């Protein structure tokens with residue numbers, strides 16, 4: 695397994711299914727990651743310790759996912775200079791709008807990059823793009839990934855035109 699360059703942190707084990715898309719993307723690009731269940735509310739000391747040691751342990755980006763009053767991404771961002779990408783999880787009666795607003799509305803000075811509700815795949819792609827700034831192999835893989843996406847859309851378009 696490749697050394698972990700990305701930290702994936704979820705606020706609860708119930709968030710894990712939402713994060714599968716991120717794991718799939720990182721696996722596809724051969725990017726090693728560590729996966730943790732840490733809560734800003736239930737295990738605040740462990741969450742803080744994770745963030746404070748993330749850089750020295752070799753992590754370069756953190757993806758943090760949580761639902762409801764989703765403070766986890768912001769709390770991690772407060773304790774590390776690494777970029778943090780927040781994934782709002784749809785959990786509870788508000789369908790993830792609560793988590794989206796909690797994650798995206800960071801105060802000035804401590805940003806969290808925020809993807810759409812449940813869009814863990816985009817969080818992983820953004821993490822790969824950050825790593826690719828200093829990794830030519832990842833850059834090449836990203837070019838190939840985009841070309842594949844374009845090809846898939848062109849094929850769908852051709853199918854519709856021929857129907």
Ligand code: RP5
Pocket residue numbers: 704705706707708709733759760761762763783785
């Ligand atoms: C949040 O509360 C977690 O991130 C999860 O999305 C939500 C519900 O957690 P559980 O009650 O399922 O553990 O902190």
